[in-house]
Amino acid sequence: MNLVPESSDYKQLFGVAYRMLGSAHDAEDAVQDAVVRWQALGDGERASIREPLAWMMTVVSRICLDQLGSARARRESYVGIWLPEPVPGTIGPATVSGRPPDPADAVTLDESVSVALMRAMESLTPGERVALILHDVFGMPFAEIGDVVGRTPDACRQLASTARRHLRSAPRFQPEDEQRRQVVAAFTAACATGDIDALTTVLAPEVVSRADGGGMPGIARVPVVGVERVARYLLGIVGLSEARGLTLGARFASVNNRTGVVISFDDQVAAVLDLAVADGRVHEIAIIMNPDKLGAWAEPV
Structure with missing residues (x-):
């Protein structure tokens, strides 16, 4: 072998x-x-x-x-x-x-x-x-x-x-295909530009955002639920980072066999996102920010 x-x-x-x-x-x-x-x-x-x-x-x-x-x-x-x-x-x-x-x-x-x-x-x-x-x-x-x-x-x-x-009892989501890639792209563009109307359009009404920060301060330790709350939470993170003078970067990458998003601030990888999509909308957002889980993402893939 x-x-x-x-x-x-x-x-x-x-x-x-x-x-x-x-x-x-x-x-x-x-x-x-x-x-x-x-x-x-x-x-x-x-x-x-x-x-x-x-x-x-x-x-x-x-x-x-x-x-x-x-x-x-x-x-x-x-x-x-x-x-x-x-x-x-x-x-x-x-x-x-x-x-x-x-x-x-x-x-x-x-x-x-x-x-x-x-x-x-x-x-x-x-x-x-x-x-x-x-x-x-x-x-x-x-x-x-x-x-x-x-x-x-x-x-x-x-x-x-x-x-x-x-x-x-767990929801089943859309496999990787062109429609899913388009939804991921629309979600990413709305977050990057701060367009809350575009973001709420791509989010399902019952959308859930979960962030794994491994105890990092400022990271929600419970799920954020609902289109308005999730949209404001995500754009709030982007706005706070920009207010601190950090340069936001986002690139698409294969995350667990399908298109996900890698977020960086000042060229340092800060988060990896996996989106669960169904019927053309984002239903679940997984945000992995724990530095111990991002070692493999230091270089573009």
């Missing part, structure tokens, strides 16, 4: 771990841990493994399952709103032994890395999240999922079913 970070196998394993953990840093650690375990095997042990990538995916999944419990405890003590760490570029898909996921299942590959759905998956138990992602997203049979979570196939089927029921 070629398991350097640039390889397709490594990217596939990272995609599994990131969807489970919501943190690029933790996902990289999980994959590296699995690599160490693979390298620790003897030559005979490695030769006996017919599908090395599937073996690695099982190991990565077990590592993630172990991490999810402690991750939930850390997020419960997190200051303000916790949002997933945004990843630039494309988070690669993966299948288990070439088996594609069932298109009739609940969660698609691209949807599974949307900030909105990953935030909603925080309500699932670790077992539910792992079973849902491995089966619905990556097509792993429940018998193999049982080896990961230590349950029977029927119990794993129930975990995935329960997870789907929980997620049905």
Whole structure:
């Protein structure tokens, strides 16, 4: 197996771990841990493994399952709103032994890395999240999922079913297409120019804005809800920054497999935005401002 970070196998394993953990840093650690375990095997042990990538995916999944419990405890003590760490570029898909996921299942590959759905998956138990992602997203049979979570196939089927029921209450949003890109562009232009009328036009009446500042002062620690409140909140941030003499910059970039916005002040990346769009309007805004989650965005992508 070629398991350097640039390889397709490594990217596939990272995609599994990131969807489970919501943190690029933790996902990289999980994959590296699995690599160490693979390298620790003897030559005979490695030769006996017919599908090395599937073996690695099982190991990565077990590592993630172990991490999810402690991750939930850390997020419960997190200051303000916790949002997933945004990843630039494309988070690669993966299948288990070439088996594609069932298109009739609940969660698609691209949807599974949307900030909105990953935030909603925080309500699932670790077992539910792992079973849902491995089966619905990556097509792993429940018998193999049982080896990961230590349950029977029927119990794993129930975990995935329960997870789907929980997620049905979460709104589903438009995938990346030309209309979505146009909405993102209109939203960005309205914010950059301070045009509140144009901004309120592109926002859904029940729009919700969530900002993850990791405890930074001046960042709302509860969701801002409603078109008027959200519009004034966003333009207020822009106006305050300009009043401080900062130069606002905005560029489009691939954020978790779809078009998002990178905001900078005086050429320093200050935030990454992911927008959830439906019916031609923005319904949810995720603003990641925690500097610890923006390291990968220092350079244009």
